[in-house]
Amino acid sequence: MADLTTKICGVTLKNPVIGASGTVGFGREYDEIYDISLLGGISTKGLTLEPRRGNPVPRIAEGTSVILNAVGLQNPGVEKFIANDLPWLKTKGLAVVANVAGRTVEEYRDICERLDGLVDIIELNISCPNVKSGGMAFGIRPESIAAVTRAAKSGLRRTPLMVKLSPNVESIPVNARAAEGAGADCISLVNTFTGMAIDIERRRPIIANNTGGVSGAGIKPIAVRMVYEAAHAVGIPVVGMGGIQTAEDAIEFLMAGAVAVQVGTANFTDACAMPKIIAGLNEWCDAHGVKAVSELVGTLRMN
Amino acid sequence: MREVEGVVLSNCAVAAGIYEMRLLVPDASDVRPGQFLNLSSGEGELLLRRPLGIARHSEDCVTVCYQVKGRGTKALSCRVPGDRLSMLMPLGNGFYVKDSERRIALVGGGVGVFPLLSVAEAYRDREVSAYLGFRNRAAICYEEEFRAVSRLTIGTDDGSVGEKKNAVELFLADYEREKPDVILSCGPPVMLRALKRAIAERGIQAPCYVSLEERMGCGIGACLVCVCDLTNGEHARVCKDGPIFEIGEVEL
Ligand SMILES: Cc1cc2nc3c(=O)[nH]c(=O)nc-3n(C[C@H](O)[C@H](O)[C@H](O)COP(=O)(O)OP(=O)(O)OC[C@H]3O[C@@H](n4cnc5c(N)ncnc54)[C@H](O)[C@@H]3O)c2cc1C
Ligand SMILES: Cc1cc2nc3c(=O)[nH]c(=O)nc-3n(C[C@H](O)[C@H](O)[C@H](O)COP(=O)(O)O)c2cc1C
Ligand code: FES
Numbered sequence: 001m002a003d004l005t006t007k008i009c010g011v012t013l014k015n016p017v018i019g020a021s022g023t024v025g026f027g028r029e030y031d032e033i034y035d036i037s038l039l040g041g042i043s044t045k046g047l048t049l050e051p052r053r054g055n056p057v058p059r060i061a062e063g064t065s066v067i068l069n070a071v072g073l074q075n076p077g078v079e080k081f082i083a084n085d086l087p088w089l090k091t092k093g094l095a096v097v098a099n100v101a102g103r104t105v106e107e108y109r110d111i112c113e114r115l116d117g118l119v120d121i122i123e124l125n126i127s128c129p130n131v132k133s134g135g136m137a138f139g140i141r142p143e144s145i146a147a148v149t150r151a152a153k154s155g156l157r158r159t160p161l162m163v164k165l166s167p168n169v170e171s172i173p174v175n176a177r178a179a180e181g182a183g184a185d186c187i188s189l190v191n192t193f194t195g196m197a198i199d200i201e202r203r204r205p206i207i208a209n210n211t212g213g214v215s216g217a218g219i220k221p222i223a224v225r226m227v228y229e230a231a232h233a234v235g236i237p238v239v240g241m242g243g244i245q246t247a248e249d250a251i252e253f254l255m256a257g258a259v260a261v262q263v264g265t266a267n268f269t270d271a272c273a274m275p276k277i278i279a280g281l282n283e284w285c286d287a288h289g290v291k292a293v294s295e296l297v298g299t300l301r302m303n
Numbered sequence: 304m305r306e307v308e309g310v311v312l313s314n315c316a317v318a319a320g321i322y323e324m325r326l327l328v329p330d331a332s333d334v335r336p337g338q339f340l341n342l343s344s345g346e347g348e349l350l351l352r353r354p355l356g357i358a359r360h361s362e363d364c365v366t367v368c369y370q371v372k373g374r375g376t377k378a379l380s381c382r383v384p385g386d387r388l389s390m391l392m393p394l395g396n397g398f399y400v401k402d403s404e405r406r407i408a409l410v411g412g413g414v415g416v417f418p419l420l421s422v423a424e425a426y427r428d429r430e431v432s433a434y435l436g437f438r439n440r441a442a443i444c445y446e447e448e449f450r451a452v453s454r455l456t457i458g459t460d461d462g463s464v465g466e467k468k469n470a471v472e473l474f475l476a477d478y479e480r481e482k483p484d485v486i487l488s489c490g491p492p493v494m495l496r497a498l499k500r501a502i503a504e505r506g507i508q509a510p511c512y513v514s515l516e517e518r519m520g521c522g523i524g525a526c527l528v529c530v531c532d533l534t535n536g537e538h539a540r541v542c543k544d545g546p547i548f549e550i551g552e553v554e555l
Contacts, residue, residue: 023521024526054530057531059528059529074538267525268350268352269351270389
């Protein structure tokens with residue numbers, strides 16, 4: 001049994017595997033399949049101050065080794081989350097990461113203020129490609145990343161802030177440093193890549209929103225490169241994700257410099273993907289004489 | 304609902320472009336009629352599973368029938384006995400028939416007929432009338448299975464078998480005589496819309512439940528990919544709150 005615990009800005013996780021935002025809801029459904037308290041944490045569906053309806057359907061399409069989605073931040077609003085879901089999640093003994101979004105810088109501050117002290121980490125979704133206002137608009141330019149990070153931070157006294165970076169940008173290192181400089185306690189990446197899939201019979205995009213966010217196994221090499229770049233650009237912890245399906249995939253991210261990982265699309269391919277990844281991490285460490293998974297972080301040697 | 308691995312027992316064409324796959328699973332005794340499973344295609348590069356209605360089940364076996372449409376169902380059609388496919392099952396709410404509902408009308412079109420077989424087989428003690436519409440003679444399947452458990456009326460789009468009527472027209476033609484206590488339906492959206500219109504126009508009072516289809520991600524209610532609009536303005540998840548809805552409750 002290797003030591004799988006990992007620490008992200010003062011929060012201890014029993015293992016480095018976190019359910020990625022938008023793919024695990026608030027945890028209830030997966031808890032019907034396995035006990036989610038064995039996870040390191042879960043990141044909630046993107047929360048907003050008011051309830052949101054999201055985009056019309058179809059909201060999903062499939063490519064080779066990837067999927068595209070445009071759910072568009074459908075959520076019950078932060079108050080309903082606090083009243084109905086958070087108390088239950090708190091009993092599960094895992095790190096609760098609240099993924100939040102806003103239309104304006106002020107909304108980002110307000111929702112952070114509302115959740116301050118109630119959750120373990122707040123993950124700032126400044127990179128959702130599927131909503132027209134806000135979301136990705138904030139996540140592209142370093143200046144706006146700094147502005148929204150500063151605003152969010154001003155609403156927080158107790159809970160650490162994780163800024164989730166978009167991959168649809170010019171420079172990951174520049175944007176990672178912008179978030180760090182504005183007070184982010186840690187960074188997560190990658191969100192989805194903007195893409196399009198076309199129904200050639202109808203000559204129309206399959207997804208009602210026309211474009212969707214690309215995720216899943218096929219994006220992993222790009223995500224690993226970006227996580228490596230981010231981890232080397234900043235001093236704060238980095239949480240990596242993008243296409244992780246197996247323990248070996250997760251280890252690539254750890255070696256590239258991530259202290260923890262998130263798993264999204266793989267949950268759709270196998271509902272028990274995360275428990276299997278956790279078990280696999282343990283086995284790999286044991287087989288390789290690694291006593292603690294934290295020993296792997298950032299151990300990549302370049303050619 | 305649970306994550307299980309199934310073993311393909313058989314996988315054969317039963318009509319033009321339609322395959323029947325039987326899978327050995329650890330336990331299928333709790334499957335309700337109208338529930339579905341979310342089945343891996345067995346193709347690693349396809350990350351999404353395919354939602355398929357459970358047509359029949361026994362203690363340790365589930366049968367699905369699928370039309371070959373795109374890459375996933377094409378891949379499924381290549382699976383051979385002994386292959387292992389992971390899946391989530393059983394999913395969704397399923398059809399509920401009250402004890403007082405003695406006369407059941409099943410209205411099914413195309414691949415929508417399969418989940419209805421599970422209803423007819425589950426409620427053998429009722430009077431079940433099945434109205435099934437197919438494209439043509441080659442598309443007809445499960446005729447014997449339905450005949451064994453229901454009073455069956457078949458129609459085809461080209462009139463090659465039975466009357467040249469769709470499932471809704473067959474049902475309406477028989478309605479006054481049969482007067483079912485409950486109507487259960489599954490089929491393409493155009494068919495469900497026609498049924499909804501006819502129920503309103505004819506002032507049919509019997510409750511009617513329909514099974515919806517929507518593209519899915521997780522299949523268990525977590526990702527909000529598969530929503531449909533309810534007439535009260537709310538959203539519902541087809542995979543978890545459905546796939547069966549009261550016909551007046553959903554926008555079709
Ligand atoms: C609850 C439910 C029960 C179903 N039961 C049956 C059944 O018993 N028999 C049958 O033949 N078909 C059934 N379908 C439809 C079946 O899921 C699709 O035909 C199938 O997913 C198409 O996959 P593909 O790879 O051939 O097509 P592709 O176009 O390659 O699929 C691409 C993506 O779109 C999804 N998709 C495409 N069409 C549909 C659709 N109509 N509904 C949902 N997702 C779709 C696929 O699942 C996949 O994720 C059911 C659908 C639902 C939601
Ligand atoms: C259906 C779906 C919904 C998502 N919703 C959100 C969201 O609300 N907020 C967010 O920050 N990321 C969201 N994401 C992005 C994931 O959290 C993750 O960044 C991305 O999918 C890459 O990881 P993966 O390849 O493991 O899926 C969503 C992804 C999917 C597939
Ligand atoms: S498919 Fe995920 S909520 Fe229905």
